[in-house]
Each structure stands twice: as C-alpha cells, then as structure tokens.
Amino acid sequence: MKAKGQVHRYGDNVDTDVIIPARYLNTSDPKELAEKCMIDIDKDFIVKVKPGDIMVAGKNFGCGSSREHAPIAIKASGISCVIAETFARIFYRNSINIGLPIIECEEASKDIEANDEVEVDFDSGKIYNLTKNKHYQGQAFPDFMQRIIKAEGLINYIKQR
Amino acid sequence: MGMTMTQKILAAHAGLEKVSSGQLIEVNLDIVLGNDVTAPVAIREMEKLNTKKIFDKDKIALVPDHFTPNKDIKSAENCKCMREFAIDHDITNYFEIGEMGIEHALLPEKGLVVAGDVIIGADSHTCTYGALGAFSTGVGSTDMAAGMATGQAWFKVPSALRFILTGKPSKWVSGKDIILHIIGMIGVDGARYKSMEFVGDGIENLTMDDRFTIANMAIEAGAKNGIFKVDRNTIKYMNEHSVKPYTIYRADEDAVYDENYEIDLSKIRPTIAFPHLPENTHTIDNIEDIKIDQVVIGSCTNGRLDDLRIAAKVMEGRTVAKGMRVIVFPATQKIYLQALEEGLLSTFIKAGAVVSTPTCGPCLGGHMGVLAAGERAVSTTNRNFVGRMGHVESEVYLASPAIAAASAVTGKISGPEELGL
Ligand code: SF4
Secondary structure, eight states, X not given: OEEEEEEEEOOSOOBHHHXXXXXXXXXXXXXXXXXXXXXTTOTTHHHHOOTTOEXXXXXXXXXXXXXXXXXXXXXXXXXXXXXXXXXXXXXXXXXXXXXXXXXXXXXXXXXXXXXXXXXXXXXXXXXXXXXXXXXXXXXXXXXXXXXXXXXXXXXXXXXXX | OBOOHHHHHHHXXXXXXXXXXXXXXXXXXXXXXXXXXXXXXXXXXXXXXXXXXXXXXXXXXXXXXXXXXXXXXXXXXXXXXXXHHHHHTTOXXXXXXXXXXXHHHHHHHTTOOOTTOEEEESSGGGGGGGGGXXXXXEOOHHHHHHHHHHSEEEEEOOOEEEEEEESOOOTTOOHXXXXXXXXXXXXTTTTTTSEEEEEXXXXXXXXXXXXXXXXXXXXXXXXXXXXXXXXXXXXXXXXXXXXXXXXXXXXXXXXXXXXXXXXXXXXXXXXXXXXXXXXXXXEGXXXXXXXXXXXXXXXXXXXXXXXXXXXXXXXXXXXXOTTOEXXXXXXXXXXXXXXXXTTHHXXXXXXXXXXXXXXXXXXXXXXXXXXOTTOEEEESSSOOOTTTTBSTTOEEEEOXXXXXXXXXXXXXXXXXXXXXX
C-alpha cells in the first residue's frame, strides 16, 4: 500500500476542534464534514486539497475530543495519509479503525515543507520526499494493526473473523 | 516486575495473569457509552456488521447530552436515531431529557460504574470514572460499535506516571486547580498513551467531586486514563450510588512507573489556563487585569454539587458585573434539583446569572452561550482550544468554580480573596 501527493503542513497540537469544529458535528455525513475540514486554522485547505494529498504536522496531532468525525473529515477531503511527529491516542486509534493511514516520523515531520511532493510506503514505513530527494524511516504498524488496516477498518476486521 | 493499578484491571479483563506495557490485548467491557454526537455514527457502523445483536442490553449507556434539548433539526435527527436504537434493542440505560445529565456526571451518579470496571465511551472525557478506581477511556464511534456488538475492545497496555499527592489544599483551591497545575507542569502531551495514577495520603483530603474533576482532565495531558487509589470515601460513594459489586485493585509494590511526581497540595495556588491550551497555566497571583465578557459554570468537569456550592458561596449576596453574561449549568437533573432545594439556584439568579438545564451546550460552543469574535470567557470546562466556545477569535480561560464566580462579580479574572472572602 502506498500514498503519494502534495503536502499540506501544520504545526504542533492540532486539535480535533480545529480539524472539525463542534458546531458542524450535528451531521456525520463524510462529504459535509469534509467541506468544513481544518476551517478554523486554514480556511483555504478545502479549496486547495486534491485527492491523494498528504498532511504533515508536528507533535500531538489530533489531541482533544474523541470525535471520529475528525479522521472521517480528513479522509473524505481526499487526504491519503497523515504524517506527524506524534499523534494523540484517540485520534491514532480512530484513524486505524476507520482506515485512514497515519504514520509517526519525527524526522519527516521536521523536514518536510508545505507543497513538497511526498510518497509513503506503508509496508516498510519509508517516506520519500521527492521534491528534496530525501527519505525518512517512519514507524511501521505492529502486525495486529496492519491486519485491521488491511481489512480497511475494524468493522470489516470483525466481520472477517 | 509488578503491575500498575491500570495494568491489573486490564489483565483481569483480558483473562491474563500478567500484562506488561506495550502488549496488545483484547479485554471484556463492563460498560460501553455513547452520546448524541458519537452514537449515531456507531449505530451506522454497527449496521455494517449485519448483526442485530448487542452484547448486553444492561451494559450499554446512551446519553443525549451534547446538542440537547435539540438545538436544531439535524440534532433532533441524531437524537431520534439514538432513541430508536435504544428502543429497538431494549437498552436499559438510555436516559431521556428529563432524567439525563452530562454523561460523565450521570454514569457515576446512577451507579453504572464502579471500582475495577473497564469502561469505554465514545467521548474523550470517559476517563472521568478513574476517580472511582476503574479503568475508563475515551474511544471513537467505531470502537463503540465494535464494543456494543462484541463486548470487547483492543488496547495497547499503557505504562504509567505516578502522582503522589500529599498535604491538604488551602481554602478556595479545588480539584480543578490541582489538575491544571499538573497539566501546566507536564504539558498537553505529557502523559500521551500513558496512565496517570493518583496515590498518596493527600487523596483523603479530596472530595469525590474533586477527584472526578481531576480524572476528567487526564485526557488534557494526553493520557489514556487517569485513576485514583480507592479509599473509604470511594467506597462510601459507591455504596450510596450503586448496587454493582466492585473490585479494588492496588498497584504492586514493585510496579514500575515512567516517572514519579510528588505534589504537596498545600502549595498549590488557584490556577488558570490561558488560551489556547490547557497547559498554558498561570496562578492567580501573577496575572494582570483581564476583562471578560462571559462566565460559564458547569460541565462534566465542574458541574457537580460541590462546584455549585462553592460558586454560590462566592456569589451569595453579590451581583454580577454590569454587562457580564453568567451561565450556570448543573451537570445532571439530580444535581439541578439538589441545587434548587439548597437554594443555590436562587443565589445565582438573584446575582444576575442564568441557570440552564443540564446540557453540554456552551462547553463545546454548541449552543446556549456561544462567543462572538473578540469575546473572552472564564469557564469551568476543560478545553480552551481555538474556537472551542464559538468564534475563532474568541478566548477561553479555564478555571475553578471559585475563580469563575469571583470573576463574574468583578468583571475581570479574580479570586474570591479579592472579594474579601
Ligand atoms: S461537558 Fe463538555 S467536555 Fe464534558 S462531555 Fe460535554 S462537551 Fe464534552
């Protein structure tokens, strides 16, 4: 499994309230949620984002509420992978459970800049920065989580059992 | 190597003699919780499983608290989805408006959670029940769906930070000041993926309401869960509220902690978290004049009876500053009624505050007190992120009920001492 696209870059502690503000939580429709994704820190995001693009951020990405609407909005906006130095735990778990690929890598998080072209190989955890001609080693998922991701989320994984 | 309190509870629920940090396990659940925002998503996910069956109709709790009483048509549809699911599946613990409250105040009060339980809730502040010596943690809607169907959830066993509390908090210092002090010290990701275990003699000096407030905000330090050692106050609380059997787990003598923090509660001063992160803390002693527009007293963090009593004590016989909006929202119907019978609500109303029915409303900028651009609020809630209570250019200062009430009177961030109390 691979992802490739242009980078949208954010800082540390991007919380779920800015990924999708609570005032839009009266719906759970992915398309409607995507239209408001990142609106409180980057209102142009939803205009700029193209299918396959990659989101890169600093520490503690997705902190705050447990709303699954946050990874759902990111995924529905077209983002194919989120790279961060670290993720907040509920966001991490929700992303795996809904099948949004995410990867932790300090070096990539520090080095990649907005608009860089980046490719991620999920099996090896390798991240290639095609613009800068560099690569970084991210953390590959443990087996158990790989199985959930391969099944495209927890619900399918349970169904298969 | 011994196990922490959390590890012992997880091991017992996974049917294992021993677990260690980093291990992936599947555990049996005692309660699965959802609200009007997260449950509809979970219900739709559950439908994909092609199963009509839930694991146990007595072990699922559904609480419509976020956008209720229904804020708009979409919220009404969400509540309807949850209500119909509850009726279809004959869910015992579905709480309609008149018997409800904010989920994390409601579940302990209804006796649904006790020491030794494993609880997941599709709401990040599910960590609140750690105050009772349970393992409880927030998850997303998909985990909730899987939990409702199978009665199980997967976890990575966490390592832990230990907080050894000693001493007695001084007057006007409460659970909120203690947890804000701790978050200021370790940061919003200081406990990421970990348990925060609270032990030490100082716990005896904390009311159960203080402990709920502290455990509630463990997530604001990034923790998986917060958990308190069980003492006689915990047992008294459980006996008064629950008929469920409980199990007390203590950490092994040789349990290993990533870090130990000794905290003398008598040294903690009233603490406020400035925008836009809960770690951005200052004590009341070193802040300048900060004018405010709105005060919010309530929520799953500080909407319990003790909190309202403290706020009423400060506001008694005083009036709120001219032009100030003060919103008090008790966390449950029972608390609301007790506050009414004790005369607390009339104190608030006479002072010029509004009193709202239990709801999450203002806490998440949902309804009932949303902020405009440039406005500032002092709030007893738990989050002050950008746009949390309304416009992206509004500001939220997190504080205890004592500070919130004093600020309501003076119109700027103040402690009760400023009023000669
Ligand atoms: S009161 Fe606030 S923090 Fe608590 S459950 Fe409601 S929205 Fe969440």
